[in-house]
Amino acid sequence: NAGVTQTPKFQVLKTGQSMTLQCAQDMNHNSMYWYRQDPGMGLRLIYYSASEGTTDKGEVPNGYNVSRLNKREFSLRLESAAPSQTSVYFCASESYYEQYFGPGTRLTVT
Amino acid sequence: KQEVTQIPAALSVPEGENLVLNCSFTDSAIYNLQWFRQDPGKGLTSLLLIQSSQREQTSGRLNASLDKSSGRSTLYIAASQPGDSATYLCAVRRDTGGFKTIFGAGTRLFVKA
Numbered sequence: 001n002a003g004v005t006q007t008p009k010f011q012v013l014k015t016g017q018s019m020t021l022q023c024a025q026d027m028n029h030n031s032m033y034w035y036r037q038d039p040g041m042g043l044r045l046i047y048y049s050a051s052e053g054t055t056d057k058g059e060v061p062n063g064y065n066v067s068r069l070n071k072r073e074f075s076l077r078l079e080s081a082a083p084s085q086t087s088v089y090f091c092a093s094e095s096y097y098e099q100y101f102g103p104g105t106r107l108t109v110t
Numbered sequence: 111k112q113e114v115t116q117i118p119a120a121l122s123v124p125e126g127e128n129l130v131l132n133c134s135f136t137d138s139a140i141y142n143l144q145w146f147r148q149d150p151g152k153g154l155t156s157l158l159l160i161q162s163s164q165r166e167q168t169s170g171r172l173n174a175s176l177d178k179s180s181g182r183s184t185l186y187i188a189a190s191q192p193g194d195s196a197t198y199l200c201a202v203r204r205d206t207g208g209f210k211t212i213f214g215a216g217t218r219l220f221v222k223a
Contacts, residue, residue, distance in 0.1 A: 042213035090153060097142055101153040
């Protein structure tokens with residue numbers, strides 16, 4: 001049972017480049033989330049998806065887009081990366097209001 | 111606006127000591143509170159989940175309490191071990207509208223052998 005998986009683990013982008021962070025869960029959960037974690041600031045919600053086909057903005061959505069491709073997969077896209085998006089990105093899924101996290105993607109934008 | 115604070119930001123204790131980590135939140139209208147452990151370079155692992163109607167939850171050497179009226183939760187770790195060294199985060203989920211969970215910045219714990 002893999003739980004929540006994320007790819008890639010590490011990524012370096014130049015300012016203005018685009019990329020998609022992938023997330024998949026095999027626990028049949030309806031809700032999925034994307035967070036970013038920055039030093040001293042805790043995790044902040046970027047987007048979430050309550051169910052397949054629905055997405056909603058979280059606390060810091062600017063500069064990001066998401067796709068809930070199916071029940072398993074929830075991707076996060078950076079259309080034009082900026083240095084302020086250097087962070088660690090976590091995907092999570094949820095069952096009965098308990099969240100389960102992936103291992104994270106460490107993104108550096110130069 | 112819900113704010114979650116964890117004090118201290120870092121803590122160093124000798125092995126075997128019992129310790130308490132603190133989490134405070136400003137809005138008592140919460141649905142639940144979850145404690146996580148995060149090892150360096152890793153994701154978050156759920157330790158304990160306390161529903162708003164509960165006062166405490168226990169798992170092994172861990173005990174988490176919740177006092178909604180005072181906006182506080184504590185995570186008690188008994189007989190600490192070097193393997194307990196990690197960052198501990200608390201997160202509160204609001205009970206109205208949407209799926210917003212607010213995280214504290216965490217307490218970094220170091221248990222010395």
